Amino acid sequence: MEDKDLKYMELALELAGNALGRTSPNPMVGAVVVKDGRIVGKGYHARAGTPHAEIHALREAGEDAVGATLYVTLEPCCHHGRTGPCTEAVIRAGIKKVVMAMTDPNPLVAGKGARKLRDSGIEVVCGVLEAQARRLNEIFIKYISTGMPYVVLKTAMSLDGKIATAGGESKWITGPRAREHVHLLRDRYDAILVGIGTVLADDPSLTTRLPDREGRDPVRVILDSGAATPPGAKILTQNSQAQTIIITTGEAPPDNVKQLESAGAVVIKVPGSDEGIALADMLRELAGREITSVLVEGGARVNGSFVRDKLVDKVNWYIAPKIIGGGKAPGPVGGPGIKLLNDALQIENIEVHDLGNDICIEGYVAVR
Numbered sequence: 001m002e003d004k005d006l007k008y009m010e011l012a013l014e015l016a017g018n019a020l021g022r023t024s025p026n027p028m029v030g031a032v033v034v035k036d037g038r039i040v041g042k043g044y045h046a047r048a049g050t051p052h053a054e055i056h057a058l059r060e061a062g063e064d065a066v067g068a069t070l071y072v073t074l075e076p077c078c079h080h081g082r083t084g085p086c087t088e089a090v091i092r093a094g095i096k097k098v099v100m101a102m103t104d105p106n107p108l109v110a111g112k113g114a115r116k117l118r119d120s121g122i123e124v125v126c127g128v129l130e131a132q133a134r135r136l137n138e139i140f141i142k143y144i145s146t147g148m149p150y151v152v153l154k155t156a157m158s159l160d161g162k163i164a165t166a167g168g169e170s171k172w173i174t175g176p177r178a179r180e181h182v183h184l185l186r187d188r189y190d191a192i193l194v195g196i197g198t199v200l201a202d203d204p205s206l207t208t209r210l211p212d213r214e215g216r217d218p219v220r221v222i223l224d225s226g227a228a229t230p231p232g233a234k235i236l237t238q239n240s241q242a243q244t245i246i247i248t249t250g251e252a253p254p255d256n257v258k259q260l261e262s263a264g265a266v267v268i269k270v271p272g273s274d275e276g277i278a279l280a281d282m283l284r285e286l287a288g289r290e291i292t293s294v295l296v297e298g299g300a301r302v303n304g305s306f307v308r309d310k311l312v313d314k315v316n317w318y319i320a321p322k323i324i325g326g327g328k329a330p331g332p333v334g335g336p337g338i339k340l341l342n343d344a345l346q347i348e349n350i351e352v353h354d355l356g357n358d359i360c361i362e363g364y365v366a367v368r
């Protein structure tokens with residue numbers, strides 16, 4: 001691998017990141033065309049259904065693509081999806097060499113794209129800045145290879161690990177910068193999920209509000225086995241482009257379901273479990289609707305269920321330097337918990353964000 005490869009791939013990754021939160025269910029992809037040490041084309045994938053990164057970069061390069069090197073953050077596709085195969089465009093443009101960060105985990109591509117290019121005489125190099133490319137598309141990789149959405153657990157607690165007082169007051173534990181940071185997460189992930197308890201207690205709108213630009217609202221998902229969401233709740237009445245999905249089980253009274261549907265909600269029935277809703281089934285159902293990532297902003301009960309079922313991929317843990325106290329004041333993760341410390345979820349690859357008076361610990365659940 002050469003220094004210039006790193007430089008151009010870094011640029012391609014940066015271009016890809018321009019579409020953070022906008023490409024679902026597709027990956028973020030960036031591409032750069034380089035001819036005789038000069039950048040002649042750049043592009044990124046902006047939205048599902050629109051041209052892939054390679055196509056934008058090749059178009060910009062035009063005739064200059066002949067004999068040039070294409071840097072791309074993901075293996076070029078060779079299938080007919082919403083758009084045509086990029087491999088054909090790359091070959092047609094006269095590209096001599098393709099440097100890619102990673103193979104495409106999409107089973108429809110999965111190495112076949114690279115083979116097509118090699119078969120037509122193009123030199124192919126794979127694995128440049130692969131770790132960065134995998135991190136950029138952590139959501140897409142999980143979704144396309146498992147059929148499950150990527151799950152991020154977000155919570156805000158006091159220094160002594162409370163999410164509310166013993167009396168139930170919870171607004172606001174963290175300050176404005178931490179709350180703004182949460183809205184960046186809402187802007188990025190496909191769906192936000194809470195339990196009926198949160199809807200009844202706080203009547204949240206669960207939309208994205210950003211100070212400096214227009215945000216994109218996540219699909220709102222409510223775990224509500226008995227369909228008890230009031231039709232006047234803000235998640236149903238507040239103006240938003242995003243759908244509201246109410247997850248129920250067989251126990252929901254049909255009249256309530258009808259009322260919620262006429263209030264504009266999509267009501268989905270999933271199997272129940274001893275603990276309420278079978279969460280893995282629910283997540284698979286969401287993935288079937290092209291929801292590739294879910295931000296869980298639940299209370300203690302919902303968070304406890306996700307942790308118990310080992311469904312969490314990543315955490316965003318906001319901590320405010322206040323001490324609330326009280327043996328009965330709830331912590332972020334409820335339920336019976338575990339007996340042995342050895343069974344605790346381990347968080348790794350931690351990053352700490354400084355948010356004024358508060359901090360956020362962001363990290364990945366270790367796979368064991």
Ligand code: AOF
Nearest residue numbers: 026027029045052053077081082083106
């Ligand atoms: C993208 N953008 O820049 C690249 C992708 O339905 P389609 O035609 O948009 O195909 C989507 C698939 O194409 C996607 O799952 C991935 O495997 C591959 N590459 N996708 O959206 C891109 N290069």
Ligand code: ZN
Nearest residue numbers: 052077085086
């Ligand atoms: Zn493509």
